[in-house]
Amino acid sequence: AARSERIARSLTQTIRREQDAAYMESLRADQEKERKRHEEQERKRKLEEFEQQRRHEEQLKKEAIRRAKIDLASEIPEEPPSNLPDxxxxxxxxxxxxxxxxxxxxxxxxxxxxxxxxxxxxxxxxxxxxxxxxxxxx
Missing domain, CATH: 3.10.20 (Ubiquitin-like (UB roll))
Known part of the structure; x- marks a missing residue:
């Protein structure tokens, strides 16, 4: 009886160790998935932030060009008549x-x-x- 209890205890401990190892492996895999998901979200966020900044800078550039065209239009000399020399x-x-x-x-x-x-x-x-x-x- 004592021997069968030892065998049963040993078997139970082996099963528990295997279950613990499987649990730890599953936990590591879940943590790795979560880390990758977080990295992907961060990458997407940075990309969106970069694109938004680029669009904003492009809009500012277009607005500056539009204002420059308005400002410079007043500096354009009048067109001379075709009958004038020079x-x-x-x-x-x-x-x-x-x-x-x-x-x-x-x-x-x-x-x-x-x-x-x-x-x-x-x-x-x-x-x-x-x-x-x-x-x-x-």
Whole structure:
């Protein structure tokens, strides 16, 4: 009887150790899942925060460009009549394919031309002025 009790106790202890080990393994697996879930949530939160910041900065940039176009519009010199001497006619080709022709006095600066293009409604927010021949960026 004592021997069968020892065997039963030993068997019970073995079963308990196996159950404890299985429980601990399950607990570790659950903790690992929870850690990964938390990391994924944190990654998504940071990504959303980054995207929101990027959208906000883009909106601020667009607003600054809009204000700059309004401010610079008042600095654009009047177009001289075609019959005046010392004028030149410049043709601009916009990215949309639209062609814009405008006269300037020869004394007008490149900045005046840039401001005219920048403030035009079909102008992109950033651009370069280039000549056709010889091909170069001004």
């Amino acid at each position: 004028t030149l006619s410049v043709v601009f080709k916009m990215p949309s394919g639209e062609r814009i022709e405008r006269r300037f006095f020869k004394t007008h600066t490149l900045k005046d031309i840039y401001n005219f293009i920048f403030c035009h409604p079909s102008s992109p927010d950033s651009f370069e002025i280039a000549t056709n021949f010889p091909k170069r960026t001004l």
